[in-house]
Amino acid sequence: MDQNGAMPLYRDEAVVLRTQKLGEADRIVTFLTRERGRVRAVAKGVRKTSSRLGGRVEPFMQVDVQFYEGRSLDVVNQVETIGAYGLGIASDYGRYTAGTAMLETTERLTETEGEPSLQLYLLLVGALRALSAGEHAPALILDAFLLRSLAVAGWAPSFTDCARCGEPGPHRSFTIASGGSVCPPCRPAVATAPHPATLALLAALLSGDWDVADSSEERHRREASGITAAYLQWHLERQVRSLRLVER
Amino acid sequence: MYEGVVQDLIDELGRLPGVGPKSAQRIAFHLLQSDPVDVRRLVSALTEVTEKVRFCSVCGNVSADDLCRICRDERRDVSVLCVVEEPKDVVAIEKTREFRGRYHVLGGAISPIEGVGPDDLRIKELLTRLADGAIGEIILATDPNLEGEATATYLARLLKPLGLRVTRLASGLPVGGDLEYADELTLGRAFEGRRLLDV
Ligand SMILES: [Zn+2]
Ligand SMILES: [Zn+2]
Numbered sequence: 167m168d169q170n171g172a173m174p175l176y177r178d179e180a181v182v183l184r185t186q187k188l189g190e191a192d193r194i195v196t197f198l199t200r201e202r203g204r205v206r207a208v209a210k211g212v213r214k215t216s217s218r219l220g221g222r223v224e225p226f227m228q229v230d231v232q233f234y235e236g237r238s239l240d241v242v243n244q245v246e247t248i249g250a251y252g253l254g255i256a257s258d259y260g261r262y263t264a265g266t267a268m269l270e271t272t273e274r275l276t277e278t279e280g281e282p283s284l285q286l287y288l289l290l291v292g293a294l295r296a297l298s299a300g301e302h303a304p305a306l307i308l309d310a311f312l313l314r315s316l317a318v319a320g321w322a323p324s325f326t327d328c329a330r331c332g333e334p335g336p337h338r339s340f341t342i343a344s345g346g347s348v349c350p351p352c353r354p355a356v357a358t359a360p361h362p363a364t365l366a367l368l369a370a371l372l373s374g375d376w377d378v379a380d381s382s383e384e385r386h387r388r389e390a391s392g393i394t395a396a397y398l399q400w401h402l403e404r405q406v407r408s409l410r411l412v413e414r
Numbered sequence: 415m416y417e418g419v420v421q422d423l424i425d426e427l428g429r430l431p432g433v434g435p436k437s438a439q440r441i442a443f444h445l446l447q448s449d450p451v452d453v454r455r456l457v458s459a460l461t462e463v464t465e466k467v468r469f470c471s472v473c474g475n476v477s478a479d480d481l482c483r484i485c486r487d488e489r490r491d492v493s494v495l496c497v498v499e500e501p502k503d504v505v506a507i508e509k510t511r512e513f514r515g516r517y518h519v520l521g522g523a524i525s526p527i528e529g530v531g532p533d534d535l536r537i538k539e540l541l542t543r544l545a546d547g548a549i550g551e552i553i554l555a556t557d558p559n560l561e562g563e564a565t566a567t568y569l570a571r572l573l574k575p576l577g578l579r580v581t582r583l584a585s586g587l588p589v590g591g592d593l594e595y596a597d598e599l600t601l602g603r604a605f606e607g608r609r610l611l612d613v
Contacts, residue, residue, distance in 0.1 A: 220559070221599030222599075224599060225561075247598050250599070252563075252598075252599055256564040257567055258567065259564065259571060262564040263526055266525075270527045407527065407528075412526075
């Protein structure tokens with residue numbers, strides 16, 4: 167704030183990724199904004215039960231938010247709800263753990279603050295909406311989100327054609343280090359052979375073919391989740407802690 | 415940076431919740447300029463708290479003895495248990511004088527993003543307390559925020575099959591507030607927690 171009290175304001179759409187307590191009644195809120203990527207800002211007084219902002223700057227909420235620029239952290243000035251996904255997610259434990267893993271992964275994929283990532287923002291909003299409405303099994307929504315967000319980050323896995331030479335598949339062998347399915351000539355010394363139905367499920371999750379995904383069998387879902395988690399950890403430097411607590 | 419012990423003090427103060435580097439520095443210099451008698455009183459309070467205060471072996475509340483004052487009190491209703499996140503929530507509820515049952519302190523809320531799962535809370539201890547069948551109702555009084563809500567969801571799913579009456583504090587709409595100003599989380603919960611009116 168300058169001496170005349172003029173504060174630079176800006177406004178954006180955002181999803182709340184994380185909140186941390188600050189002092190007596192404030193929170194530091196991490197947002198993924200539509201235009202400016204990840205933003206950390208102080209929300210003042212939101213832990214008081216009388217706060218009108220409180221329930222709007224909770225994880226999973228999609229909001230229209232006005233910030234003013236602060237010296238170290240920006241400050242949340244006004245918030246209006248766009249998508250109130252919080253209660254729909256928190257009222258089901260499977261949805262909550264899947265949703266939290268999405269938020270943490272989003273944070274990991276946006277390490278540089280202020281770097282726009284519109285595609286990731288849109289993916290996240292779509293996934294939270296589906297999760298809150300119970301459109302598909304929470305673990306399927308999570309895995310679809312993880313695979314697509316990795317693709318957006320430039321690490322698109324291949325579950326059909328050979329990830330190395332492009333030879334049309336499906337192929338039997340699979341290695342995370344090579345980026346997915348591999349044809350016999352490209353196959354490295356160590357490779358796994360997931361069930362063909364698991365690879366078909368993974369391809370369906372990546373492309374958004376929900377008819378295939380929704381009708382998949384539990385054992386293939388489990389194998390697909392394991393591969394997705396391993397693929398995610400391979401590309402992210404730090405562990406996604408909440409993945410361990412996801413109910414499958 | 416300051417010399418040795420002064421910087422050590424600033425670093426230690428800076429680790430306290432809600433104390434930033436600036437505040438830590440301010441508190442450190444306040445202490446340096448204070449009457450040594452006052453500072454010694456603070457030191458002895460800190461020492462006593464670390465040496466004497468423990469956690470109640472039954473409910474997890476802070477206590478000077480193995481059993482806390484509330485768990486020892488025979489007049490409290492043993493059939494109703496109120497589950498809270500922190501010892502300070504017990505203090506807040508006690509102040510209302512509305513509740514005459516006993517408590518169970520979880521030690522936090524389920525927060526996967528902070529690495530806190532159900533196994534990190536005193537949930538196993540809660541189930542142990544239910545074993546003798548004396549408790550008939552559980553009031554889930556976790557915080558009215560998202561983590562508190564998710565923790566209540568988890569506990570309700572765990573406890574309902576045991577044939578207990580599980581209730582959640584009907585939280586809500588701030589007294590004196592206008593409906594239009596309520597946020598969606600609060601308003602949504604107020605609807606869920608609505609009670610039947612006798613006419
Ligand atoms: Zn190949
Ligand atoms: Zn006790």
